[in-house]
Amino acid sequence: MGKEINLNSGIEIGIYTFGELLCDPYTGQLISAKQRLNEIIEAAKLADDAGLDVFGIGEHHRLDFAVSSPHIILAAIAQNTSQIKLISATTVLSTVDPVRLFEDFATLDIVSNGRSEIVAGRGAFLESFPLFGYNLDDYDRLFSENIELLLKLNENERITWKGHFRSELKGVDIAPRPIQQRIPIWIGVGGSQESAERTGRLGEGLMLAVLGGDPIQFKPLVEAYRYAGLKAGHNSKKLKVAIGAHGYISKTSQKAKEEFYAYYTNYFKSFMKNGGQLKISQTDFEQMAGPNNSLFVGSPQEIIEKILRQHELFGHQRFLAQIDIGGLPFKKVAKNIELLATKVAPVVRRETKKGC
Template identity: 65%
Template sequence: MEIGIYTLGDLGPNPHTGETISTSQRLREIIELGKLADDAGLDIFGIGEHHRLDYATSSPAIVLSAIAQVTERIKLTSTTSVLSTLDPVRLFEDFATLDQISNGRAEIIAGRGAFVESFPLFGYDLSDYDALFEENIKLLQQLNREEIVTWQGKFRSNLKNAMISPRPIQEELPIWIGVGGTPESAARAGRLGTGLALAILGGNPMHFKPLVDLYYQAAIEAGHSRDSLRVAVTGHTYIAKDTQQAKDEFYPYYSNYWAYVNKQRGMETRMSRSDFEHMASPETALFVGSPQQITEKILQQHELFGHQRFIAQMDIGGQSFSDVAKGLELFANEVVPIVRRETSK
C-alpha cells in the first residue's frame, strides 16, 4: 500500500492561544512538511485547492513545485483540484510542468469541490455544477493522451489542432476522481477508468463499501481492466503514544476545525466532547489514537475496500507545526512499516 499525507492549508486559530498564523508562514510550513514526509519515506504528499482567505493554497501546482525542489522521491498530487471551475488545459499544463520539475512525480486528484466560491470567482453558473465536471474531466483525459488536440464542448472555447505543452515525463499523468459520498461520482470514476479517491471523514466505513463496489462494476462494464483500477482512502488523523492522550489532545483542535468549517457554511455549531468520543470510537473512520489503534483501523479498512493507497490529513484545527511534525514521526515510524508489511502479504 502507498501511504502519505495531505493538507488543505486551512488558516484556523489555535484554540489554546487564539492566534492565527500568516499565509506566508503556513505556506513555509507546508513546504517543510512535504520535506519531512519525503525524508520519512512516505509515498505521497497532497495539497488541496480553496479560494478563500481562511485557506493558504489556491494553487496546488505552485506549492507542489516548491516542494519538488526540496524532495527527491515522494509523489506530489492535488487533493483535490476543483475541476468544475478550472480550465482543463491550464490544469494539465500546470501539472505537466510540475511533472517535469519533479522528474516524473506529479498526479492529479480532481473533484467537484466541497465549497462553491470558485463558481462566481471564475464566472461559472452553479447550476452547471455536475455538467462542468463531466465535460472537463473528459477533456483532461484527452489532453493527457494526445499532444495535438481537437475538441468541441459546451463550456469553453473549442480546440483545433491545439498543441498541449509541455508533455509530462510520465507517459500519462495519473488522474484520480475525488469522491465524498456520491454514488454517481464513484460510478463516473469507474466508467472513465480513473482512480477513485474516497474522502472518509467519519462514520462507519461500511457505508462507503457500496461506492467501491459501484466503482469496480462501472469500470468493468465500461471495458476497463480490473488490474488498472486503483482506490485511495483519505481521513483525518491524529496520533499520540496512547489513545486517551490522543483524544484529549486532539479534541480542542477537531472541535475548533469543525466550528470554523461550519461557520464558513453559515452554521454556528460546535462539536461536543461526547460527539467527538463517538466519532473517535474503534468502529468509525476517524483515525485518532495510539499507533496500534491507527494501524488496526487502516488494516480493517484495507480488508473492507482492498485499497492501494491511504492518505492522512494531520494538520487541521490550528495545530502548531511542531505538533504536526511529532505526529508525522509517529505515523512514519510506528504505523507505516506495519501497514506496509501486512498489506504486502
C-alpha cells in the same frame, strides 16, 4: 501510463493538507499565510525524508485558506524533496481550464522528475464559481465536460476537441508533455454513488473521502466503482482506490484524544458544518474516534488497526491522512508525520503486501 502503485510493497501511505488558516484554540494565535505555506513545504520535506509515499495539497479561494494554486506550492516542494509523489487534493475541475491545468501539472511533472498526480473533484466550497465566471446551474455539466477534455489531453500531444464551455481546439499542440507517459488522474468522490460509477466507467482512480461514521457505509460506493469499471472493460489493476481521512497520532489513545479534541472541534465548527456553531461534546468525540468509526485518532497501534480494517472493506491501494487541521501547531504536525512514517506505515505496508 503513469507510475504504477507497487502492490508488492503494500499500500501507499501519505498525508494531505488544505492549508486552512485557523486560530489555535488554546492560544488564539493566527499564523500568516506566508508562515502556513512555509510550514506546508517543511511538512512535505519531513514526509519525504521519513519515507512517506504521497503529499497532497487542496485548492480553495478564500481568506481562511492559504492555498489557491496547489501546483505552485507543489513545485516549490519538488525542489526540496526527491521521492514523494505530489498531488492536488483536490483540484476544483468545474472551474478551471483543463488545458491550463494539464500544462501546469505536466510542468510540475518535469520539475519533480515524474512525481505529479491530479485529483480532480467538484469541491466542498462554491466560491470559485462566481470568482471565475461560472454558473452554479452548470455544476454537473462543467465537471463532465472538463473531465472528458482533461483525459484526452493526458493521452494526446495534439488535440482537436469541441465542447460547450470553452473555445474549440483545432489540432493544437498540448505542451509541455510530462516525463510520465500519462499523469495519474484520480477523481475525488464524497458520498455519491453516481460519481463513483462515473469514475469507474472512466477507468480512473477513485479518491474517496471517508471522514465520519462507520466506514462500512462507504463499501457500496467502492463496489459500484469497481463494477462500473469492469463493465466498461477496464482492467481491474487500473481501478485503484485511495482513502482520505482526518487523523492524529500520539503515544497512547487517551493522550491522542486529549490533545486533538480542541483542534478537531475547531475545524469541525469552522468548516465541516459550513460555519455553524455545532459543538461536539467530549463523549461525541470519543465515539467518533472509536474503533468502528472513521476518525483516525489514537495510538500508532490503533491507527494501524483502523487502516487494516478499512483495507479489508475496500482493498484500497493508498491511504492519506489530513493531520494539520484546526490550528494545530507545526511541532505537533511534525510529530505526527514521524509517528505515521516510523510506527504506522511499516506495519501497514507489511500487512497489506501482496501475497500476505
